[in-house]
Amino acid sequence: DQQVKQNSPSLSVQEGRISILNCDYTNSMFDYFLWYKKYPAEGPTFLISISSIKDKNEDGRFTVFLNKSAKHLSLHIVPSQPGDSAVYFCAASTQGGSEKLVFGKGMKLTVNP
């Protein structure tokens, strides 16, 4: 059973507009959430994270929102740039222990010039 779900496999937006990537989770024990970005033929790179004690975290053009009651988080990219075109993975973890991450299947974002 998939614990972290990214239900939309792809998203296409125009340069300068907002990109919204969604992620749902089922395990209520998750208390830390991360977004990773992956370009072809490269390893994933960390983008932004949020603890369950917060509902929003912002870093430049990237903002992550967390709705614990709905077990839902979203990544907003404003404004979107062609260089943002990549596959984005949502991941979740529980504090303590091995800090293992559970990843979603990923979403391919394409930002058109």
Next chain:
Amino acid sequence: NAGVTQTPKFRVLKTGQSMTLLCAQDMNHEYMYWYRQDPGMGLRLIHYSVGEGTTAKGEVPDGYNVSRLKKQNFLLGLESAAPSQTSVYFCASSYPGTSRYEQYFGPGTRLTVT
């Protein structure tokens, strides 16, 4: 600082052959992980290690073995490769107790088993 490196980058194996994938990190990280990425499946944890000399199973450990004899190295072994193990393998490392739970990934090894 090279970060996380993986060797080899590409490999083609015949069914039944064995091989070892090497992961090395120069960040003095305690934790290391092996993932596989398959189309439409995201990244799935194979095995992980929370310190030198310790290893544990992840979500999809069958058909793989690992060893962490040195803190900076984490080896993934396939004793008898099967076509189902055709995948891209990523190694990652992290330093426990930081505020971000960030894992640093290597560039990946693309393995094809024929």
